[in-house]
Amino acid sequence: MSLRHSFPLLLAAALSASLLGACASRAPQAQPEKIDVAQALAAGDASYARGEYEDALLEYVRAGSARSDDAATLLRIGRTQERLNQSALAADAYLRVLRLQPDHAEASESLGLILLHQGKNEAAAKLLQAAIKRNPKSWRAYNGLGVLADLAGDYAGAAARYAQADALKPEQPEVLNNLGYSRYLAGDYVQAQRYYRRVLAGAPDNAKAWSNLGLLYVRQNQYPQAVAAFSEIMSPAEAHYSAAYVCMLEHRNDDAARLYQQAIALSPSYYEAAYRGLARLRRESAARQGGAP
Known part of the structure; x- marks a missing residue:
């Protein structure tokens, strides 16, 4: 966030939090200035379309201060706060929408996905299922339910949910990545790679x-290919370090040590981080051999 936008963004967040609190409490308060709600919403929509989310939020909050129980305004506030990575405030806005309109599909979907990222899986599942009931074309809700199935180890159920999302939104990178990772978790490495390659065919810079x-590739001991893949999104030294770190987590200590040494050779700046990794490997090796750490 640039310094130029930091103050408007903090102000908008504070105002929206106050608005949501006022919606809940309905406490008596001084009459606000007269606001042209339609004009404020139109200005907010124009800013949102340009990607100027701080300015959009300010306009939506202005509209909301004059019409605090309007679900459409609260939905705009929630969407914009998500764009600004203010997930807690966005969740409050979506919850307020659902109190006004319990059958609102988008609010159910959006709040469910936020709760999924927060690890509140049971509540997330209920909301995402409700979103699909209200809008059977909600690919994001199917995708979220696929993630929940993966987390539960239900890979067949996950595949079915992702397939439904893919049918509704073909070649969506988020869905294809999840399909690939689900197959990876299930041990189907061939199919996992196919899904990742489908993503990259349409979006070569998808990190x-x-x-x-x-x-x-690391899981399959194909280290040159792993380093090449990581190198698409990071420096060669970082790529070697990343491959080494995964090897270390999987207790492939000899391979990890070799990759750490290669990271150091490529970039002395990685010496400290790689040395820590090597030191950890030596301690683990000594412990396994019954020696002092």
């Missing part, structure tokens, strides 16, 4: 796909 592909 998540390259990262997932690198992880897949």
